[in-house]
Amino acid sequence: MNGKGMPGALHSLPTAAGMEDAFAGANSGVLDVLLQHLQGNGAKVLGDAGIARLSESRLAAIEVAARARAADCLSNVQSLARLLAQVLFDLDRPIRTADTVAAAQHLGALAQECERWNQLADHAAMYRVQRPVAAEVAKHWADWAQYYGEWPNAAV
16 A cells, blocks of 8 residues: 555556546447446556456357457448448439438447457457466456445455
8 A cells, every 4th residue: 555545556547537537538439438337447447457357258258249249340330331332322312411421420430339349359368368467457457446446345
């Protein structure tokens, strides 16, 4: 512990106010925000650090499910891109700018979601294979989560 009561390993982690700022200004998708809240990730916490504490079998299940969801997202991106291209090349139909913009924005959101699912799968695979790394990350994450009241304190 340092002089302020915070575990020493946590001195570089964000403050509660810093976490609120990170979430308020998040430009990531809804999936990122949901996972950050579920896992207690802050601006300076490793991505998906909360999953480091899980067993190899749970990490394998997360990896498989996240890869499947990423493949679904990619399929959705490809389908919407083909549909958008068809609409834009159909010279007999007037192009509605608002619809085109909405479709392009949706393409971007789907691509971002696909990327996030792949990232989650990558992190799950890494923590599953690199157990010493997972143990170290999980310890620091648990200390941080306890300090901010997001994880039960065993001493209570």
